[in-house]
Amino acid sequence: MRAIQMVRPEARGVSYGDDVEVPTPGPGEVRVRVARTAICGTDRHIYHWDESISHLVRPPVTIGHEFCGYIDAVGDGVETWSEGDYVSAEMHIVCGHCRACLRGDFHVCEHTKIAGLQQNGCFAESVVVPASNLVRLDPETVPPHIGALLDALGNAVHTVQAANTVEGRHVLLSGYGAIGAMAAAVVQFKGAASLTISEVSPGHLERAHEWAARMGDRVPIHIVNPLSEPDFAGKVREFSGGGVDVVLEMSGAVPAINDGLEVLYPGGEMVMLGIPAGRDLLIDRFSERVIFKGLTLKGVVGRRMFDTWDEMLSMLKLGLDLDHIVTHQLPLSSFEEGIALLDKGEAHKVVLDPSAG
Template sequence: MFLTDKMRAIVKHHAGFGAKLEMVDIPEIGENEVLIKVKATSICGTDVHIYTWDEWSQSRVKPPYVFGHEFSGVVEKIGSAVLNVSVGDHVSAETHIVCHRCPQCLKGQYHICKETKIIGVDTNGCFAEYVALPAENIWKNHKSMPFEAASIQEPMGNAVHTVLAGDVAGLSVAVIGCGPIGVMAVGVAKAAGAAQVIAIDLNEYRLNLAKNLGATAVINPKDTDPVQAVLDLTDGNGVDVICEMSGHPAAIDQGFKIVTNGGRVSILSLPVKPVEIDITNDIVFKGVTVQGITGRKMFETWQQVSGLLKAGQMNTDAIITHTLPLEEFEKGFDLMMKGQCGKVVLLP
C-alpha cells in the first residue's frame, strides 16, 4: 500500500522542552481499528503543556512518542471487524478511549470513564501523516467540510459541552479566559441565543478574536476591575452563566463573585494548584450550581458541534488564525505560547 513504511511525525522525544520532527513507523492496525491519513491537525493547550514539559506533563506523559489529538483525515485502511467506517470516509475522532466496564460507562457516561486513555497523551497521536485509532472513536465528516475546520471539532466540543451544560438562551454569559476554546465558547454562547456574552482576558489579541466571534463586551483586568465591570454591565445582578477557561486562581475567584444568585459556574480549566474560594458566600448562600466539565459527551456533543458547523453558526475562519506545514510546528507552538493566535492548524 505504501511506498515506504515510514512517515513524518512530531515526536516528544525526551523528558524536556520541545519536540522533533522524525521519521517513524506507520502504525499497524488491529481488527477493530482504522488507519487514517491525516489531512489537518490542530495544536491544543494540552499539547503546549507537553511541549513545554510542565509539571502536569511530567507526571502523565512517557516520551518518546507521537503526540497531538485534534485532527481530520481520510480513512486509508480498516480492520477486518470494522463495520461502521469505510475506506475513503472523511473523519475526525473522539479522543477519549473508554473502558466500557466501569460504573460510569455502564450508565452511558462515557465522557467520565474512570479508565479513560487520551489519544496523543496516553497513546501515540496525530501529529503525523497517519494515525491508527479504534473504529468506535471515529466521527464521520461530510466531505464538503474543509479539513482545517473539521480538525477543530474536538476542542470545539469542549466549548459546546461547557456552554450547553445548562440553559443559555436569553441569559447573560461570561467567558473567563479567551484562549482558543474560550473564544469558541463565546461563539457557541452567541449561537445558542445568549442575550449577553462578556469575554474576560488579559490578552488584547484574543479579546479581539472574542469580538469577532460575537462577544457583546470585552474586559481586560489590566485596565479595569472585572468584578465591578461585570456588575455595571448587568445592572448589579451579575451573570447567569460563568464559563471558566482560564485556570487562574484569581480569575476563578472573580468568577464566583460575578455569578448571580442561582447561577451556574461551569469549569473546563485545569488549575495547576489548589484554588481558594469563598464557598459560604459565593456558592452556598447564592445557591450556585458548580459543574466540572471534562471532554465531550459521547457522542451527543459531537452531534451538536456538527449541527452548529453545518448551519454556519460558527465562524471557523475567525477561530483558525494560522495554517502551517507540519515541519513548521515550532512556529505554531511559539504562537500558542505567546498567545498571539487562535487555533493553529498544521498540514502534514
C-alpha cells in the same frame, strides 16, 4: 512517514522524523490519513514538559490529538467504515466496562487513555484509532481546517452544554483562548441575553474585539480586562442587569474564578473547564459567594460521547462560523513555529498540514 514525537523528555522539546513506520490497524481499528491537525494547549504543555501534564505522557509517543482525515486502511472486523470515508475521532479511548462507562458517562471513564499522550496520536501522516471512536464528517459543512478543531470545539460545546441553558441568559466567559473563543461563538450563536468576555492577554483581547465587531449587536457583547478595570464586578453587573446567570470559566485563573463567583446572580451556575494550577483552589468568602447564593459549580472534562459531537456537527451545519479561530495554517514540520506563536499569544488556533511537509 512524517511524525512529531516526544522521545526524550529530559532533553525537552520533541523530535521531528520523516522515517517513522506507518502504523497498521489491528482488529477493530482503522488507519486515517491525516488531512489537517491542530495544536492544542495540551501539546504546548507536553512540548514544554510542564508538570501539569508530563506525568500523563508515556514517551516515546507521537503527540497530537485534534485532527480530521480520510480512512485509508481498515482492520479485521470493521464493517461500518470504508477507505475514503472523511472522519474525525474522539481521542479519549475508554474501557467500556467501568461504572462510568456502563452508565454512558464515557467522558469520565476511570481507565481513559488519551491518544497523543499515552498512545500514538495524530501529529503524523497517518494515525490508527479504534473504529468505535470515529465520527463521520460532512465535507460540505466541515472543511478540513475546521475538522481539525473538533476535539477542542467539543470542549467548548460540552462546557456550554453543561450549563442549564445559555439561551436568553446573561453569560460571563472568562478566558478568551482558543477554546474560550469557540465557546463565545457558540454562546453568540445560541442567542444569550448578553455575553461579557473577561481576558487579560493583549493578543486575545484584540481578537475578541475584532470578532465582537463582526458579530454586530444581536447578542450584546462586552469585553473587559479585569487588570485594567478597577470596578470589574460593577461593570459586569451593569452589563447583565445586576449579575450573570452563567459563568463559563475557561481560564483556570484563581482571580477569574473568584471574580466569576462574585458577579453570579443568586441561583446561577459556574461551569469550569479551565484548570487551576496547584492542588488547592482558594475561594474567598466561599459561604457568602457560593452557599448563600445557592450557586451550582460544575467541572467539565472532555466531550460527551457522542452527544457533544452530534451537537457541534449540527451547529456547524446550521452556520456556526469558526474561521476566525484558525489564525495560522502551517506544514506539520513547522510545529515548533506554531508553538512559539501560541506561546507569544499571537495565535488562536494553529492548524498543521502533514501533506505539506
